[in-house]
Amino acid sequence: MAGHATVPSSPEPSSLRALPPSAKLVVKTLEYEGRLTQAELVESTRLPDRTVRYALRELEDEDLVTSRISFADARQRVYSLTTAES
Template sequence: MVPPDYNPDGPSGPDQPVEELLNQLSPSQILVLKTLAYEGWLSRNQLKKETRLPERTVKRALSTLEDHSLITKITHGEDGRKANYNISPVVELPPKFGPGVDYSDPNQDQNTDDI
């Protein structure tokens, strides 16, 4: 589900091509992005468990990825403190960031090699 106010170009439009931006991310930011691509919607706490990164590192990675419109955030509850994150629908990870998988279908077999 994409929030109604979601803008794939970010608040002021794209600053640079997505692949160029991906090449500038830190290893922690790439790990968080890849985890969201494979797992789908996750909370910050779930990301911390999945990636085994410190909470502060996950929080900073999410902030950077969100600033560059690489992920989407949906808040829950009346106070807006609970949030889930997912890779933005317009972001397609290049092959060097993982196998060619349709990230929108969590039931897709990730191994496409014939046995």
């Protein structure tokens, strides 16, 4: 489709099976929307900040998500799927 961003391939389903539903939702949100800050993930998923923070930690531990310092605000980190930037 013209005008739509390409969607990166999802992480392996087997690597997601053991993760909590909140982490799966964060993966799907990043897959659909691309790079997001924690605050943007909270807004998009409607999950509590603490839940998103835990999900991101789990996903980073599994090497499914990477984070970088935001150029717009060095106090924030931008998260993306590892497969999108491998």
